[in-house]
Amino acid sequence: MQEFTYLLFQAVLGIAFVSTAAYIVYFVSQNKEIQKIARIIMVVSGLLQTLYILLRFALAGHTPITSQHEAVFFFAWATTWAYLSFRWRHTVKNFGTFVSLLIFCLVVISSFSEKNIDPLLPALQSVWLPIHGGVSLIAYGFLSLAFCGGLMYLLLERELKSKKFGYFFSRFPSLDSLDQLNNHCLTTGFIFLTIGIVTGSIWARQAWGTYWQWDPKETWSLITWFLYLVQIHQRFSVGWRGKRAAVMAVIGFAAVIFTLWGVTYLLGGVHSYAR
Amino acid sequence: MPGENIILLGVNHKNTPVEIREQIALSGGYDEPLAALKNIPGLREYYLLSTCNRVELLLVADPLSNVEENIIDFIFGDRISRDEAQRYLYLLYGQKAVHHLFMVAASLDSMVVGEAQILGQLKEAYRHAARLGCTGPLLNKLLHKSFSVAKRVRTETAIGSSAVSISYAAVQLAKKIFGNLKDKKVLLIGAGEMAELAAEHLVGQGVGEVIVANRTLARAIDLARRFRGKAVSIEELVSQLEYVDIIISSTGATDIILHKDEVKSVMRARMNSPLFFIDIAVPRDLDPRLLEIDNVYLYDIDDLSNVVEINKSERDKEAVKADRIVDEETLKFQRWYQGVAVTPTIQALKKKMDEIALGELDRTLSRMPQIAEVDRKTFARMAEAMVAKILHDPLMYLKSESCAGRDNSDLKVTIVRELFGLTKEEDGR
Numbered sequence: 001m002q003e004f005t006y007l008l009f010q011a012v013l014g015i016a017f018v019s020t021a022a023y024i025v026y027f028v029s030q031n032k033e034i035q036k037i038a039r040i041i042m043v044v045s046g047l048l049q050t051l052y053i054l055l056r057f058a059l060a061g062h063t064p065i066t067s068q069h070e071a072v073f074f075f076a077w078a079t080t081w082a083y084l085s086f087r088w089r090h091t092v093k094n095f096g097t098f099v100s101l102l103i104f105c106l107v108v109i110s111s112f113s114e115k116n117i118d119p120l121l122p123a124l125q126s127v128w129l130p131i132h133g134g135v136s137l138i139a140y141g142f143l144s145l146a147f148c149g150g151l152m153y154l155l156l157e158r159e160l161k162s163k164k165f166g167y168f169f170s171r172f173p174s175l176d177s178l179d180q181l182n183n184h185c186l187t188t189g190f191i192f193l194t195i196g197i198v199t200g201s202i203w204a205r206q207a208w209g210t211y212w213q214w215d216p217k218e219t220w221s222l223i224t225w226f227l228y229l230v231q232i233h234q235r236f237s238v239g240w241r242g243k244r245a246a247v248m249a250v251i252g253f254a255a256v257i258f259t260l261w262g263v264t265y266l267l268g269g270v271h272s273y274a275r
Numbered sequence: 276m277p278g279e280n281i282i283l284l285g286v287n288h289k290n291t292p293v294e295i296r297e298q299i300a301l302s303g304g305y306d307e308p309l310a311a312l313k314n315i316p317g318l319r320e321y322y323l324l325s326t327c328n329r330v331e332l333l334l335v336a337d338p339l340s341n342v343e344e345n346i347i348d349f350i351f352g353d354r355i356s357r358d359e360a361q362r363y364l365y366l367l368y369g370q371k372a373v374h375h376l377f378m379v380a381a382s383l384d385s386m387v388v389g390e391a392q393i394l395g396q397l398k399e400a401y402r403h404a405a406r407l408g409c410t411g412p413l414l415n416k417l418l419h420k421s422f423s424v425a426k427r428v429r430t431e432t433a434i435g436s437s438a439v440s441i442s443y444a445a446v447q448l449a450k451k452i453f454g455n456l457k458d459k460k461v462l463l464i465g466a467g468e469m470a471e472l473a474a475e476h477l478v479g480q481g482v483g484e485v486i487v488a489n490r491t492l493a494r495a496i497d498l499a500r501r502f503r504g505k506a507v508s509i510e511e512l513v514s515q516l517e518y519v520d521i522i523i524s525s526t527g528a529t530d531i532i533l534h535k536d537e538v539k540s541v542m543r544a545r546m547n548s549p550l551f552f553i554d555i556a557v558p559r560d561l562d563p564r565l566l567e568i569d570n571v572y573l574y575d576i577d578d579l580s581n582v583v584e585i586n587k588s589e590r591d592k593e594a595v596k597a598d599r600i601v602d603e604e605t606l607k608f609q610r611w612y613q614g615v616a617v618t619p620t621i622q623a624l625k626k627k628m629d630e631i632a633l634g635e636l637d638r639t640l641s642r643m644p645q646i647a648e649v650d651r652k653t654f655a656r657m658a659e660a661m662v663a664k665i666l667h668d669p670l671m672y673l674k675s676e677s678c679a680g681r682d683n684s685d686l687k688v689t690i691v692r693e694l695f696g697l698t699k700e701e702d703g704r
Contacts, residue, residue: 160451161566163578174454175549239546242570 001059002117008052009115013107015045016076020104023097027171035096039087042100046080053077060117063130065137068113068264074134075260076106078141082185086145092181093173098148128203136196136221142189143228143249143256149181150249157243175242182245183235186252190228197221216267217259224255280338281413283372284346284364285324285331288386291363293577297558298354299330305403308349312409315345320411322404322418324379326396327557327576328386333376335413373417374605380421381428383597386580394425417608424604431600432593442473444579445553446480449521452551452572460484462519464512464533465526466498470555473523478502486519488512490526516541516550523553524560535564538571553579617673620688623697628666632658669695 022038025031053074056064064070083099156172159165172178200218201211212218231248234240240248286296305323312321312332317340324331330350336342343366344357351360367375378384382393401418404410410418446456453459461482463470466489474485485504488511489495495506507515509532516522516538526532538550552573554561565573636658640651673687691697 156451160448160572163574163581165581169451172451174450175452176454238543239548241547242549244547244569 001055005052005055005059006115008048008055009111012045012048012052013111015041015048016100016104016107019045020097020100023100027094027097030171038096038100042080042096043084045103046077046084049073049077049080056117060120062120062125063134064117065129065133066120066124067116067118069110069115071133071137071260072106072110072113074137075140075144076103076110078138079103079106079144080141082138082141082145082188086181086185090177090181090184092149092177094171095148095152095173095181098152099145102144102148123207126203126207128199128206132196132199132203135192135199139189139192139196140256140260142185142192143253146182146185146189146249147253149178149185150246150253153178153182153246154243154250157246179241179245182249183241186228186245186249187232190225190232193221193225193228197225217263220255220259220263224252224259227252227255280334280336281369281372281417282334282336282343283331283367283375284334284343284350285329286350286363286365287329287331287384288577288580289384290365293557293559293575295355295363296328296330299350305400306407309404309407309409312346312349315342315349316340317342320414321409322401322414324397324400326393327555329379329384331379333372333414333417335411370605370609373608374601376417376421377424377601377604380425381597381601382425383428383594383601386576388594391429394422397425398422413612416611420604420608424601427604428597428600432596442476445473445523445574446476448553448572448574448579449477449551450480452549453520455481456483457481458483459520460486460518461521461523462515463487463489463498464509464522464524464560465489465528465556466494470523470525471498471501473553473555474502477521482521486515488515513537513541517544520549521551521553523555525555526560527556528560529558531562532560533565534562535568538562538565539568542568542570555579616688620691620697621670621673624666624669624691624695625662627695627697628662632662 019038019041022034022041026034026038053064056070065074079099080103083096083103087096152168152172153175155168156175156178159169160175200221204213204218205211227248231240231245231252235245286299288296305325308323309321312318312323317337318334319337320335322333324333332346332350334342334346347357347360347364350364351357355363365375375384380394380397382389382391385393397418401410405415449456449459456477459482461474461477461484463474463485466487478485485499485502486507487495487499487502487504488507488509489498490509492506492508495508499506512533524532533552542550547570549570549572552561552565552571554573554575557576559575561573561575563573563575565571636655640646640654646654669691673691675687
């Protein structure tokens, strides 16, 4: 069975690569047929990722988000499905290229860390693990979409302002749709992030007897949460949109990444579960 | 007198940045500059074309008269030094000037190759020049020819059909910024033709509402009615910015009419939703620093050409065909022009010889009354034959095409005229 999960992971890695390659080919050629193929590959990739997580769940007996490998992989999975759910409702031209690249990077990063299935630490044996951890990582998935959208916005905005219409001009969607994407993904991500922090706090109360203990990860989650809160508040009150919103999405995502890795490797604390 | 020079000089969007062009653009109409040009010595015929992308003069000048320097001073005045002017200006002579004129008329030199406006502008400019008596036989012929070249290019190539106009470029940019144009509002500042065209395109793309601001309200109301929009006075400009999304400005104002601070002040009320400014006026209406404001996009007429560039390649094939037509017509005109220079000389030469022959014949015969009528005719035929034989070589020399090129035939005409003393009598042409 171990063998099979290993093979399955290799398959996910391979298909994530193929999906990215297909999207890049589409990006360059703008061939509609290739886009269809790329999208199908992306769905297959999402399904295989799901299968891999389910398999690990069956083998470990708990939600597989406790090691570095598992957390990052879950992050990739959340991004994939956040994209597919978003894609199902809105069409944003060539967004898939950027997202598939990010997903591929996440899968590759997850492949570097230890893939062993370890018994669960007693502290983590709780019904809150999947809720707190899962929801937080789903939040990261949406926030990473906002990051991709923000990045695209900044690239296109620069071309429009400098009036040098280069490679991206014809391939990118409108600024407005990127801004809407930003707004949508940021709001959704923020809601999940809030739930993640609240459930974490409740779990902390049960496990350690206190709601909040200023563990580095908690602190950084809060900082991230405030960054996004400011952006969302400013959008509705004074209209922080467009470039500023895009910059905030990029900064917010940097904070997310730091919370995910920086804290674990640099600051330690009770959350630094997996090294 | 033969050997006049056809000179074309001017500035256009390719050679000259808009900052320079807006200093020369003649916003006051044609009459004044055309009248002023009359004072330049050595200028026989001339016409002036001024559009937002180019200012061009086509001149027929006496040779050796150095009108060029006077004209450069006339165009640039003291605003730009002569050296700098040389850098932006193009100066074409003879065949090259004709070729350029045809290229312009056929819309091959336009920023948006194949757009139809330029021909109308050319006709308009010609009308003014002709009305004031600035054009003569040569320019009349040349300009009429340019109209027919334009027509030929239009009918024989597909260059006009896929013409992507400035307004199309504006629509493309608007879509890149706003995505859907459905609930967007357009404000036209100034009621120029170009703005009208752009607005028409935008309405065609589903823009929600058109608002027209103009100095004369009556014109604004007229235009607004066409788009079923509303008219506002130009004083309401800044307050209107709060509600509109796309602004097309094309007034004839000589100064900036909308400054950065004014726009910045409305951005807050707009909740920072994007504003898209298109400045198609030359000189420009809008402060170039508007671009520094977040979510504000400003394009002047040069910038739009970059967008147009993107769509260019498909038209290039047709452009090759059109170029060939222009080359062909230039050559035809050249041949005609050489013809008019040579033909009068031949006629004058023949006339002079005939006069001499007939005069001498009469004088001789009047002294010989005994000669019969039949013999008189024989003498007359002899005189005719002598004239024909004497003229044969000079005429062959004039008509010979061994060395193509106008300069050469100029020289030949001059030589023949001097040799036979034709110069004095022939000043009427």
